[in-house]
Amino acid sequence: MNHALDVLRRAERKSRLLPAAQPRTFRVRGWEAVDATVDPQAPWITGIPADASRPVPAGPSRLVEAKTAASMVRLSKFSRNDEVRVRSFYPHTDPPLSMKLIIGDRDRQDPVLMDVAARTALGRTGHFPVPPLLASGSHPRFAYLVEPVVFGTHPATRAEKLEVAHTILPAFLAAHRGAGVTDRTLELNAETMPRLERLLAHVPWWRRRWPSVAKVSAAIEEVLHADLTLPNGWCHGDLVFSNIIVDTGGAPTVIDWEHAGHDLLTADLVKLFVAAFEPLELTERLETIATPDDLGERAGRHSVRHQLAIACLRDLSWWEGKLERAALAGRQRNFELSIARRVDFAIQLLDPGRRTLPPN
Numbered sequence: 544m545n546h547a548l549d550v551l552r553r554a555e556r557k558s559r560l561l562p563a564a565q566p567r568t569f570r571v572r573g574w575e576a577v578d579a580t581v582d583p584q585a586p587w588i589t590g591i592p593a594d595a596s597r598p599v600p601a602g603p604s605r606l607v608e609a610k611t612a613a614s615m616v617r618l619s620k621f622s623r624n625d626e627v628r629v630r631s632f633y634p635h636t637d638p639p640l641s642m643k644l645i646i647g648d649r650d651r652q653d654p655v656l657m658d659v660a661a662r663t664a665l666g667r668t669g670h671f672p673v674p675p676l677l678a679s680g681s682h683p684r685f686a687y688l689v690e691p692v693v694f695g696t697h698p699a700t701r702a703e704k705l706e707v708a709h710t711i712l713p714a715f716l717a718a719h720r721g722a723g724v725t726d727r728t729l730e731l732n733a734e735t736m737p738r739l740e741r742l743l744a745h746v747p748w749w750r751r752r753w754p755s756v757a758k759v760s761a762a763i764e765e766v767l768h769a770d771l772t773l774p775n776g777w778c779h780g781d782l783v784f785s786n787i788i789v790d791t792g793g794a795p796t797v798i799d800w801e802h803a804g805h806d807l808l809t810a811d812l813v814k815l816f817v818a819a820f821e822p823l824e825l826t827e828r829l830e831t832i833a834t835p836d837d838l839g840e841r842a843g844r845h846s847v848r849h850q851l852a853i854a855c856l857r858d859l860s861w862w863e864g865k866l867e868r869a870a871l872a873g874r875q876r877n878f879e880l881s882i883a884r885r886v887d888f889a890i891q892l893l894d895p896g897r898r899t900l901p902p903n
Contacts, residue, residue, distance in 0.1 A: 544571050547618055547629045548609035550646050554687045555612050560678045561633055561640065561689065562612040572604040574618040579606065581614055587634040588615065590694040592788055613642070626651045628801075632692060639692040640677070643801075644685060652686035654801035655679070659688055661777040661803035668721030670714050672796045693796045695788040701820050704784055707795050708819040711787070712812075712828060716837040719776050719808060724837060726772035726844060729853060736764055738860045742886065745862075750883045753890045762893045766852060771845045773853065774838055778806040783818045808838055809854040816851070817881075822888050826851060852892035859885055 548569070555561045569576040577583060613631035626647035633640040645655050659679045665671040679688040698704045743756045753759050779786070780802025789795050812829065816822035830847045833839035838847055845853065862882055869878035 544569075544574075544576055544616075544618060545607060545609070547627055547644075547646065548576070548607070548611055548616065550685055551613060551616065551629060551631055551642070551644060552609070552611050554642065554644050554682075554685055555631075557680055557682065558642070558678045558687060558689050561642065562636065564610045564612050566608065566610050567614075569607045569609060569616070570604045571607050572602070576607065576616045578614045585634075587632075587639060587692075587694075591615075591632065591692065592695065592697050628654070634692070639694075640689055641692045642687055642689050644687045646685045649681065649683060649686075652681055655686040655688055656681065657803045658800040661779070661800050664722050664777045665718045668718045670721060671718035672711070672714060672794065673800070674796060674798060693788045693790075693798055695790040695796070698784045698787060698789055698795075703789070704819045705821050705824070707784070707787060707789060708815050708821075708825055709828065710795055711797070711815065712825065713832055715812070716833060719774075719838075720834065720836045722776060724774040724776045724808065726841075727775050728770070728772055729767065731767055732860070735767065735857070735860045736760075738863065739763055739856060742859060742862050742882070746883055746886060752887050753894075759890055762890075763856060766845075766849050766893060767856065769845065769849075771849075772843055773845055773850055774808050775805055776808050777803060778808065778811045779803055780806070780811070782811040782815045807850070807854050807857075809850040810858070813851055813854045813858065817855075817885060817888060823891065826892070848892045852889050855885055855889040855892070859889065 552564050555564060568579045570579045577588070581588070611631070612633055614634050615632040617630045619628040619630055626645065629642075629644040629646065631642045631644065633642075643655060643658070645652050659676060662673045662676055666673045666675065674690040674693055677689045677691070680686070698707045740756075740760055743759060779797060779800055781799070782797065786799045787795050787797055812825075813822075816825045819825060826848065829838065829851075833847055835841040838850060840846065859882065866875065866878060866882075869875050
């Protein structure tokens with residue numbers, strides 16, 4: 544935390560947008576530091592959604608002296624390569640601002656640089672709900688961006704998630720029509736089919752809601768090797784509800800673009816649809832509103848359903864490493880259930896007559 548606060552001061556000065564740094568005493572608990580003079584129940588603190596997967600540890604805090612303009616600082620990620628990711632908050636600016644900072648060599652700064660590029664490309668269309676970028680820059684030891692703080696809550700219930708997904712879907716398509724899409728054929732890893740065959744065999748028979756493994760494997764191989772194109776463009780990379788904030792008026796904003804990059808457009812939609820628990824309903828809506836200028840039917844292009852199936856299958860092909868990590872984290876059962884639902888969704892996309900998803 545001390546190192547992060549020191550680099551943060553230099554990034555604030557470089558941005559030329561944030562207030563002048565001043566000496567502060569921070570109360571540090573775990574990965575969060577809050578100005579000791581600030582009421583922890585202040586509206587601006589409680590209005591910033593917390594990361595439910597990383598609650599602030601309970602227990603005693605410690606005091607740290609630093610010179611910075613920020614009133615709250617959160618360390619979001621660490622790595623083995625001396626990379627630290629920081630989020631700082633400035634509630635007394637108008638509007639309240641936030642800085643996202645990556646501390647590390649230039650080859651570690653891609654998350655911020657790709658964040659800036661993707662949000663610039665999609666944000667300029669005026670359709671996709673992204674926070675405006677107010678400043679950004681890089682340095683041999685850090686990269687940063689400054690944006691307004693997004694206040695609100697993450698969608699929590701199934702009904703909230705489905706409503707937000709329906710709201711985002713037409714905006715997603717309109718933004719990509721504005722930014723432009725590029726059709727490409729699928730670049731298939733030689734290990735994709737063997738991995739998927741092992742996955743089909745791994746799912747217990749009592750979880751299977753499809754015909755024989757051999758028939759499913761043949762259908763998957765056929766769609767993956769079809770000589771058809773898939774629309775590509777800027778993608779968020781992790782379009783799930785922990786990265787969507789809904790304000791008091793019900794308007795969603797998509798945040799945290801650090802995994803952004805050029806990819807299959809349906810890679811984002813598969814994550815959103817599955818997380819909303821009603822992927823088939825959303826698929827049918829997508830088929831209704833898609834156009835040839837985004838994901839819709841076009842000569843030489845995969846159908847909408849097959850685009851979704853391919854993105855889903857590609858993601859599933861990495862299941863073995865993810866299963867190992869889930870087991871180490873004590874989340875193997877939840878992961879297994881999630882995998883079974885995704886496999887069934889992919890198979891339903893290949894066979895529209897099948898409708899039943901496995902129970903949770």
